[in-house]
Structure formats: structure tokens, C-alpha cells
Amino acid sequence: MKKYLLSIFTLILPFLTFAQETSIEEDIEAKFEPFSKFVSSIVFYPITIVGKDVPIVLIVLLLGALFFTLYFKFANIALIRVAINATNGKYDKVDHHSVDIAAGDPTPGGDVFESPQAEGVIGEVTHFQALTAALSATVGLGNIAGVAVAIAIGGPGATIWMILAGFLGMSTKLVEATLGVKYREVGEDGKIYGGPMYYLKKGLKEKNLGGLGKVLAGMFAVFVVGGSFGGGNMFQANQAAAQFNLLFGMDEGFLFGVLMAFLVAVVIIGGIKRIGRVTEKIVPFMGIMYVGAALIIIFMNVTAIPEAIGQIWNGAFENNSLLGGFVGVMIVGFQRAAFSNEAGVGSASIAHAAVKTKFPASEGIVASIGPFVDTVIICTMTALVIIITNIKSNLFNYANLEGSNVIMNGSGERLGGVDLTSVAFDSAIPNFSILLTIAVILFAFSTMLSWSYYGIQGWKYLFGKGKTADLVYKFLFLGFVIVGASSSLNSVIDFSDAMIFAMVFPNVIGLLLLAPKVKIELKRYLTAIGHKKDK
Template sequence: MKPNLLTSLAVMIMPFFGFAKELSIDEKIEKEFKPFADWIGSIVFYPVSIVGISVPIVLIVLLLGALFFTMYFKFANVRLLGVAFNAAKGKYDAVDHHSVDTVAGDPTPGGDVFESPQHEGVVGEVTHFQALTAALSATVGLGNIAGVAVAIAIGGPGATLWMILAGFLGMSTKLVEATLGVKYREVGTDGKIYGGPMYYLKQGLKEKNMMGLGKVLAAIYAVFVVGGSFGGGNMFQSNQAASQLKVLFDVKDGFWFGVIMAILVGAVIIGGIKRIGQVTEKIVPFMGILYVGAAFVIIFMNVDVVPEGLGQIWSSAFGNKAVVGGVIGVMIQGFRRAAFSNEAGVGSASIAHAAVKTRFPASEGIVASIGPFVDTVVICTMTALVIVITNIKSNLFIYGNLDGSSVVLNSSGKSVGGVDLTSVAFDSAIPNFSLILTIAVILFAFSTMLSWSYYGIQGWKYLFGKGRVSDLTYKGLFLLVVIIGASSSLNSVVEFSDSMIFAMVFPNVLGLLILAPKVKDELKRYLKAIKE
């Protein structure tokens, strides 16, 4: 893209910055944009009826794809979990980072000797652990706190079991995505890595004599990832973090919070994936320990009702007395939350994983499979357990007792959103937990914006070139949207952007299915290398 065109685009966006605080502007944008957003959403989330229950077609694609990959790779998601954690810890770095060549006069040909330099022939910008935390920072967020609460409230305790199952299935999809992300990545002259679905759709399908289809799918994906990065990966995050802060401190305006958040985000993303990896490897473990640690405390405090809670989860998952639509309804709620939380099949995480330092694409694919395990099997499950056992203890709400999309509290009859329900559940066991939850929400939002900025800029550069002007234009727009999101209520814009995130599923999963044999070959090569 030419500089003058980039400048024109920036000028088009600038008015929103100046009027972000004026509600009337929000309302005008909402009115004009809502029909278009609704139309896009109706396509992406087109409902298919299963035993009388509407299921978004994108959810069906995600789950069937995950089930296929789990079977195709012979349950590698569970079978190789130990290998995944060892690789993330760096146990196999000698395999990843060394290249042993036989040279004249070598007394130990093929051995690990002085002439086998570290990082010879190895490209990448971050470690396995940094790539994993960068990807996790995009998925571990408000969905784990708010979305799980609503899923449990609607589907009953049994949704937890199906959520765990979907998390395990999603691990297989992440393995495929990340392996392909590394295998087909491109390396710039400055050593920077460019990878993700845009590249494996284009290059991988070209190898399958589908060059035309690959180019089209790659371009479509790039457009979707840019749109998603501005909405669900940015505006929604800053808006929800600002909302929590407003409630806690009775602040009326989120504009200045948005400015501060934009400055902090800017300080990190200007440094690229290396800086993002350095920050997320510290933030993600901290916020995970903070949140999961609090959940463990509550479970321990209510250990006497844990057996009853587990019994409710099991019986509700299979029993005929499930709140909405029997066992299928409960299953769908659990699957929906898991799929939408860990984003397995969306393909975005492969962009972060592509930047890893390794010679074996499958090494990062295996590490990437940890993502849905941590995001869904651990963190989402902890949220669900806390809600189920505190509801037994304190009778907070009745499953299925909803007002629109909100949950009705027994104590006051007040309707609360997902994050508020989680807050009420935690507060019932730990007084004033709202403060800790606010800190967690802000950290989750901050880390999510960091990773989605990287995803978005990769799509942007794929479309408009990899020059400095293109880079700075995207980052400038991204930071402006942080402020707009914190100080406005552009609901339809966010809904549209969320639709774009899940629209990424269709070109991505199609490519994954076509390229699965390539992943199987890479998996065999890596497992053979670490064995030998």
C-alpha cells in the first residue's frame, strides 16, 4: 500500500478519536452499522437445528474438525502431553537448536561435538515458552471468567464436563495449526518471522496444486484477522476492563483509562513479538496463578460440598433433567464455551507460534497443544467449579433463571452479566474479591490486546506489505482503537469484529484438513529426532 493511501486511511479513522467520548456519536455509528453487523453475524453464526436446538454452524465445523484431528493423529493431544510440557520447559532444545554435520577429520561423525554450533540453521524470534504464553495471552481472558459463568447458568453444572471434553479435542486442532504455522513461515531480510494461516494456506495449498484456492483463502483470512484484532482483540477488551474499573472506583469516563492503556500497550507492541513474548511470559503465569489460586482457595474452603458439586456436574451432563434441551442442550453449552474460549480452529494462535526458534515445525505444534489444556481444561473448569460449589453453599441463582442473556440472582432478583456472576460467586467466599477480579480482568485484557495486535499486524502486512509505513500505520490505528473502546459503547462494531474472528474458522479448517498429512510427516520426524 502506498504511503498516501495509508495516510488517507488514518485520516478516516481520526474523527472517531476526537468524538470517542460523545455518546451521540456512538449512537449514530451504532444505528448505521447495526444492520451490516447483524447480516455478517447471521452468516457466520448461521443456526442449524439439532433435536430442536439451534447450533451455530461454525461450532459444528470446529468440533467436527477437532474430532477428526484427534482420531487422525491417534490421540496425540493426550498421548504427547508429557512431551509437550518437556518441550515447553526446554528439555529438547538441544534437538531444536543444534545441527550436527560430519566434517573432514571429525573424530566422532554424527556426534554432538564442538563443531555443532547452537542455532545453526535455526530461525525464530522467541522460545517455545514465550510463543506459548503469547498465544495463551490471547485466549486466556474474559471468556474464561464471563463466558463460563453464562454457560453454566444456562446449561447447568453438566456443561462443565462437555467443556473439558471439547478442550481436549481442541488440543489436536492447535497441534495442527501451529505445526503448519512454523512449516510454512517466511523469514524477512531482517530476521523477522511472518507466519500463520495466510502463509500455510497460500504455500501449503500451492504444493497440493491448489494455488488459486490457496491465494483466495489466505487473502480472506488476512482481512478477517485484521478486523478481529480491532474488535474482539482490542475494543472489547479495553471496554470491559474500563467497565470493571468504573464499577469499582465509581468512575464515569473511561477515556483516560483508555489513554493509559494505549500507552502501556504501545510501549510493548512497538518492540514486536520479541517484546510481546518477554512481557507475556511474565504476565500470563502471574495472572493464571492469581486467578486459579483464588479458585483453589474457595474450593478448599468449601471442600465439604465438592463431592456434591462433582455429582451435580456428572448427573447434569447425562441426566434427563438438564435445564435446557436435555443432554444435547448441556453438551452444546459446554462445547460452545470451550470452542469460543480457546479459539482452536480459528488459526490465530499459529501466528504467534510461527515465531518460535526451532528446526522442527512439529515441536511447536506439540507445545501449542498445551494452550487449550490450560485455557479450557484448567482455567475454565476452575471457574465452573467455583460457581457450582458456591451456588450449592449460598444458593446464588437457579440454573436457567435468565433475563435475556443475564443471570437472575436469588437474593435481589437483579440481572447480572457473566463477569458479574463470577464476581458474586467469588465474593460469596472471599469478601471484596471484586478488587482481585478487576486486576485479573485488566491483566487479561492487556495481554489479549498484546497478542491480537501481533495477529492483526501480520494480516495487515500480508495485505499491504512489510514496510515501515505499513507497520506504523497499523500500530497507530490499533492504539487509537484502544482509547475508543474504553470510552464508547459501539456494540455492533464489536459484534461485527467477533463475527470476523469466527469467520476465520472456515478458510482455516478447510486448509488444515487438506494439509493434515504434512503435519503427520513432521510429527514423525520430530518424535524420531528426540528419541534418537
């Protein structure tokens, strides 16, 4: 195994060392592009609906989320208060310290302390740390760039469909995280190993589908490793470096990559415990900073709010806005490493699996907060800023530009997603985009932290849990940080985006088959905390 891992590292080492050279970069692009297009054509295979091509992966995500919302009787909305209380630790006494009657107790229902069953609570992080670790992967460039492009393509009405997608995604997250905890494994050193690899393999085996489970688990592990190197790493480093260089008028992507790699290394060496400690500080800070800046702009233009709401509501039911909203948020936002809610991809369940709990559903309920914070709150703030500032300053014309990641402003200049949001910020307060640059760098950094953990879990599932496998992956991941910051390997990034969305297929199959298990766990937890209404 060690020789196999070493050979992989040896093959990729030249790519890490010389990718910043233009000739090597172009050579990699030329050779990788056909392969990238082939994989993307499969993952994003289009199905025509009312004259529009919609990728099948998008249909799977939306129909899956709708099914779970109905199957669990809108638990995503009905249990929001329980989710907040669990995140704050209100139920920790029950969650961590309760005991169950031992098997064979001759007096069940009597004195439980006569023969209690030992119930040691395993896990490495708190509910809040697990949530922020997962949020650090989803709260990212999609909240800034993806939403801007969605609004530009679908118009203000896209906001309504984005919010709806966020609410539906809460149900999928509940299922994923519950299964992630239920079927996790604990190493001899106390470290947790969980996520779709494990609930696909172990959960489907319980349903006499062991062969299918092994195949789906192996597929997911390969996909999550590939996605961690690209959309969860290179793309983040590339965009952060671009914003940094733009702010300071520099062109030092390589040096920025080295610095970013060093900072990432300091955190990921400590595993999920250190990642959790860092993200529980970074995520609230960057969320409050970004939302706070957005609210300042909104309140500065308070007179435009009624018109903005009118545009959002009226535009939601125009033909272009309906499909444009879905296409903009789900395709452009997700495909460009947006991860606007990531529900259905399954990666977040890897972080949630490390939580300290004896009730799997407790973390499932906590996890459902993720899409609400990420999509319903933060993405909506971005949308409102763009719509309101466009009303006041006429920055651009809304258009149906499917397949394009750029729009034109009034002067005919091409604007990308981040650029559009940056212009909106600066139009309200001069140089206010500096805050946006800080947010982009923080978002990118936190996303890389979580995706390094996701990737290494898939890597260890494939190659074993030894120290050699651990070190090889971490060196590769840090190398890709530098490559991403100093080059523009678009085909490699496109391929990794396809890998991320390929995770949807094995994951959603498992979620649908194992949903009854989640219903049992949900009832068990709600009974334990004394929740009166059975959901």
C-alpha cells in the same frame, strides 16, 4: 501503497477522535447495525439438530477437532509429557543445534561432521514465550464471563462438555502451530511472518491448489485484522474499564483507555520479542493468582465438593445440559470474545510461528498445551467456584436461557457473566472480587498485546511489510483501545466477533488438506528426540 494506507487512516481518524461522544456513538451504531447483523447471520448460520439451532461454525470446529484427534491417534493426550518437556527446553539441544547430512554427502551414515549441512535455527522467541503469547490471547474474559454464562445456561453438567471441548481442541492447536512454523517466512531483518495466511498460500500451492490458497489466505488476513480491532481490542478495553470504574466508583473510561493505550504501546512497539518477554511474566502470574483464588474458595467449601461433582456428572447427561453446555461454552463464550480455547480459529499459530526451532512439530506439540491450560484447568476452576458457591449460598437458579447473556439472582437482579463470578467470589470472602478485577484488567491487557500482533501480521500480508504499514496499524490499534474503553459500540464489536469466527472457515479447510504434512513433521520430530512410540 502509502497513499492508500494514508487514506484508510484519514477515513477512520474521525471515528477514533469523536467516538466517545454519545451522538456520534449512536450514529455509528445505527449505521453499522444492519451490516453487523448481515455478516453475523452468515457466519453464525444455524443448522437444526435434534430441535436445536446450532451455528455451522460450531459444527465445523467440533468435527474438525474430533477428526484431528482420531487422525493423530490421540496425540493430544499421549504426547502431553513430551509437550511439557519441550516447553521446559529439555529437547532444545536437539531442536536448536542438531545438524543434517549435506545433500550429496558421499558417506551418509558415516562421519556426519565431514560435510554437515548448515542448519541455522531461525525464530524470535522461545517455546515458553510463544506459548504464553498465545495463551495471553486465549486466557481472558471467557474464562470468567463465558464460563459463568455457560453454567447458568447449561447447568453444572456443562462443565463436562467444556472439558471435552478443551481436550479435542488440543489436537487442532497441534496442527495449526506445526503448519504455522513449517510455512513461515523470514524477513531481511530476521523478523518472522507466519500463520494461516502463509500456510494456506504456500501449503495449498504444494498440493496444486495455489489459486484456492491465495483466496483463502486473503480472506483470513482480512478477518484477522477486523477481529483484532474488536474482540481482541475494543471489547477487552471496554470490559476492563467497566470493572475498573466499578471498583473505584468512577466513570472515566476515556482516561482509563488512554492509560491502557500507553501501556499497550510500550509493549507492541518492540514486536513479538517484547510481547513474548512481557507475556512470559504476566500469564503465569495472572494464571496462578486466579487459580489460587479459586482454590481458596473451593477448599473453604470443601464439604460441598462431593455434591458439586455429583451435579456436574449427573447434569452432563440431561438433555438441556448436553446442548446447553455446547451452546453455552462454544457460542456464548466464544462469540463474546471469550476465546476459551480458540482452536480452529488459527490466530494462535501466528504467535507460535515466531518460535526458535528447526522442527515445526516441536511447536505444534507445545501449542497443544494451550487449550489444556486455558479450558481444562482455568475454565474448570471458574465452573467449580460458581457451582460450589451456588450450593452454599443459593445465588441463582440454573435455567435454559438461550440467547441471553444475563440471569437473575434470588432478589431478581440481573447478573452478567463477570458479575456472576464476582458475586461468587464475594460470597466466599468479602471484597475478594478485587482480585477478580485485577485479573480482568490483566487478562484484557495481555489479550490486546497478542491480538495486536495477530492483526499486524494480517495487515502486513495485505499491505506489505514496510514501516508505513506497521505504523498505520499500530496507531489505529491504539486508537481503538481508547474508543473501546470509552464507548459501547456493540454493533462494531459484534461484527468483529463474527470476523473472528469467519477465520474458522478458510483455516479449517487448509488444516484438513494439509494434515498429512503435519503427520510427516510429527514423526520427524519424535524420531529426532528419541521418542520410542511412533504417534
